[in-house]
Amino acid sequence: MRAFAALLRKELRQHGPTALAFAGVLIAWAIVLYNFKERWDDLIPPLLILPMGFTPLWFLWRAYQSLRAEWSGRHAHLLLALPVPGWYLTLSKFLVLLLEVGLYAAVHAGAIYLVAVHDDLRHFSSPYLSDSVGNAFIRATLWTAFRTVLLLVPHGILILAAAYGIIHVSWLASRLLPLSRGRRIVSVLILAGLGWMMWRGAWLLGLALSWLPRIPVAQGMWIEGRSADALWLIHSTVTVAAGPVVGLLLLTAALYAAGSWLLEREVEL
Amino acid sequence: MRRLLILTVLLALAAGCVLDLHSNGIVDIFGSLFEVLDPSTESVQQPL
Numbered sequence: 001m002r003a004f005a006a007l008l009r010k011e012l013r014q015h016g017p018t019a020l021a022f023a024g025v026l027i028a029w030a031i032v033l034y035n036f037k038e039r040w041d042d043l044i045p046p047l048l049i050l051p052m053g054f055t056p057l058w059f060l061w062r063a064y065q066s067l068r069a070e071w072s073g074r075h076a077h078l079l080l081a082l083p084v085p086g087w088y089l090t091l092s093k094f095l096v097l098l099l100e101v102g103l104y105a106a107v108h109a110g111a112i113y114l115v116a117v118h119d120d121l122r123h124f125s126s127p128y129l130s131d132s133v134g135n136a137f138i139r140a141t142l143w144t145a146f147r148t149v150l151l152l153v154p155h156g157i158l159i160l161a162a163a164y165g166i167i168h169v170s171w172l173a174s175r176l177l178p179l180s181r182g183r184r185i186v187s188v189l190i191l192a193g194l195g196w197m198m199w200r201g202a203w204l205l206g207l208a209l210s211w212l213p214r215i216p217v218a219q220g221m222w223i224e225g226r227s228a229d230a231l232w233l234i235h236s237t238v239t240v241a242a243g244p245v246v247g248l249l250l251l252t253a254a255l256y257a258a259g260s261w262l263l264e265r266e267v268e269l
Numbered sequence: 270m271r272r273l274l275i276l277t278v279l280l281a282l283a284a285g286c287v288l289d290l291h292s293n294g295i296v297d298i299f300g301s302l303f304e305v306l307d308p309s310t311e312s313v314q315q316p317l
Contacts, residue, residue, distance in 0.1 A: 133317070173279050176272040186276070193282030196289065199302060206305035217308075223317065231317040240306045266272060 003084045004092060011096035015062075019100040023107050026051055030111030037115055048115055052108050059101050059160060063167040066093045071175075080267070086260030094164045098157065109149070137223065137233075144221045144235075151217050155245065162248055165255035166194045172262045198251050205247025212242040 029051060037044050070076045079089060174187035218238040225231035289298060 170279075173275065176276055186280070189283040190279045192286050193279055193284075196286035196298075197282050199298065200289070203302045203305055206302070210305070214309075225317075233315040233317050234312055235315065236310050236312040238308055238310050240308045244302060244305050262275075266275070 003082070004088050007084070007088055007092035008095065011092050012099075015096055015100060019103055023103050026104060026107045026111070030107070030114060033111070033115050044115060048112060055101060055104050055108070058104075059097065060163060060167065062097055062100070063094075063164045064171065066097065067168060067171050080263075086263030087256055089263060090165075090168055090256055090259050093168075094161060097164065098160060101160065137221075141221050144219045148218045148220070151219070155217060158245070158248060158252065162198055162252045162255070165252055165259060166191060166198060169255055169259045169262065170194055172259060172267050175267045176262075194255070198248065198255070201251045202244045202248040205250065206241060206244030209243035209246055210241065212246060214239040215242045215245065 033040070033044060033047055040047065070079055082089075170187050170190040173190050174183040177183050177186055216237050216239050220234075220236045220238075222234055223231055224234055
């Protein structure tokens, strides 16, 4: 376990400063938007969402780079010589990348709250609700939104873990080619094949595991009604079948085992 | 020999992907998983 912690620290030292610098840029961007929100009224939603769109692309690029950098920086012989299982390397890289993406997601969430929600909540008023009921409703709505985030986070981590595993294994498998020529195209082909296998595999396992109970993924709360006398509080929950989710989890675990095996036994410098 | 076998299996997956895309189309492939996921919404109404 100490070896795993040492690998984690190495990854954090390597990528921490860049991640903090990017988070700083995102925070500065949120502050700019907050100060110009009156003037840029219509432009605020796209300008707020724009950096969020880049985060998944950044994750995929960093997943690809995390292994490539070891080989191009000629540190790979050190990594391969370490007396640790291959999954230590894979998991430490993935966890640090997850931490980085989590940091960006937290900054994005804070920015959305600051720019789009904070002031509206302070000046909230409704002709139908008294101030105390209105405030209680807002608190309940925010709590529901928070619970939705909590429900979605494990699914998001699973999807990122699957994407990381696919990129990791396709890159490692392309190193099995004896010549460096053609490795990139082989890597892309394997990437497509593994992506397809995971998608179709989750579908097949979803059919096989259809007996599993449904799981909640999001919750919502709002008020409906036409007059102050006839108001309804609607509490709604979105659920999905657990089968495909469990299927994807099993396939991802298998992919990490395969990546670990390739790293320990087959891949060379 | 073992490496060749691994590469062949992985490239066979890529070939499977192309064949599946050709015969079923990308919409069907994407849609099938969402069909199994079967997202649904349950709502509870409460008078205020």
